[in-house]
Amino acid sequence: MTLQVQKLADTANKSVTIVLVHGAFVDASGWQTVFQVLSHDGYEVLVVQNSAVSLSDDVERTRSAIGAATFPVVLVGHSHGGAVITEAGAGEKVRCLVYLAAFVPEVGESVFDLASQDVPGAEKAPLLPPTDGFIRVDPAKFPMAFAADIEPKQARFMAVAQRPWGLEAVQGKITSPAWRAKPSFYLLATEDRMIPLKRRQ
Numbered sequence: 001m002t003l004q005v006q007k008l009a010d011t012a013n014k015s016v017t018i019v020l021v022h023g024a025f026v027d028a029s030g031w032q033t034v035f036q037v038l039s040h041d042g043y044e045v046l047v048v049q050n051s052a053v054s055l056s057d058d059v060e061r062t063r064s065a066i067g068a069a070t071f072p073v074v075l076v077g078h079s080h081g082g083a084v085i086t087e088a089g090a091g092e093k094v095r096c097l098v099y100l101a102a103f104v105p106e107v108g109e110s111v112f113d114l115a116s117q118d119v120p121g122a123e124k125a126p127l128l129p130p131t132d133g134f135i136r137v138d139p140a141k142f143p144m145a146f147a148a149d150i151e152p153k154q155a156r157f158m159a160v161a162q163r164p165w166g167l168e169a170v171q172g173k174i175t176s177p178a179w180r181a182k183p184s185f186y187l188l189a190t191e192d193r194m195i196p197l198k199r200r201q
Contacts, residue, residue, distance in 0.1 A: 016095060017044040017069035021062055021088075023079025023102070024052075024111075024165040025137055025146065026158070030078075044070050048084075052134075052163050055083060055110075055172025062088035069093065075178075077102045079195065080169065083111050089178035097182050101189035105174040112171045115195070125194045134164035145193045 018038055020031045028049040038045045046065045051057035062084050066073050072095040077085035082102025089097050103111045115125070126141035137146055142159030150158075 014042050015071050016074050017046060017071045018074045018076060019046045019048065019062065019065050019069060021048045021058075021075070021077040021081035021084050022050060023077075023081045024170070025162045027052075027163055048081075050081070050084065050169075051166075052169060053166040054168035055087065056168075058084045058169060059088040063091070066091060066093055074098060076100060079103065080111050080165070083172070083174065086177045086179060087172075087174050089182060090176055094178065094182060097179055097184040099184065099186045101187065101192045101195060103195070104179060104186070105177065107175065107177060108173055110171050110173050111169075112167075115170075123193070130167055131164075133167050135167065135170065136164050137162060148193060149191075 020028070020034060022028050022030055028047045031047050035045050035047060046069060048058075048062050048065050050061065062075075066075070066088065073093050074096055075085045075089045075094050076098040077083075078100045079102055082099045083105050085097050085099075085102075086105055103114050105111065105114060126138040126145050128136050128138050137159070139159040139162070142162065143152060143155035146162075147155035147158050
């Protein structure tokens with residue numbers, strides 16, 4: 001993932017700002033390693049802390065980061081962050097969009113719409129029923145479904161510390177998809193156990 005983002009930025013040159021937008025059930029600290037690598041290589045890197053409450057809140061936070069960028073922006077979204085950059089990335093300052101195992105909604109679509117589509121042969125993400133307007137991943141299944149490639153001890157902590165995701169965020173509809181007008185790149189994570197490939201785009 002890190003190398004792919006770096007290579008895409010290199011094709012533009014280093015006079016760009018990379019804005020990173022995280023996905024559901026985690027916070028912006030998940031970008032730490034990516035931030036360190038790209039910053040070490042001389043890029044300005046900004047990291048958006050999503051609200052986890054509504055799509056509109058997350059879009060506004062992302063637009064604020066874009067506005068604070070020194071250079072033209074490479075806008076990067078993971079998972080639900082793909083929906084955020086789709087709605088937030090239409091401004092002139094955004095040079096291109098990068099989707100990392102992310103949802104790519106069309107006009108009028110939400111992450112909920114895409115995630116609800118049946119994918120034959122694919123296991124459904126182990127989500128618990130909504131509580132007080134928020135959804136969570138089943139903590140017992142979180143390590144294997146969400147964090148199968150990290151140390152088990154860390155994965156167990158992430159399961160307990162996961163950030164509940166607001167239904168308003170998951171159900172927020174796209175009004176103007178930036179990928180229709182901006183150069184866009186997509187990295188497929190074939191071992192992703194939360195989002196089957198056919199649900200992403």
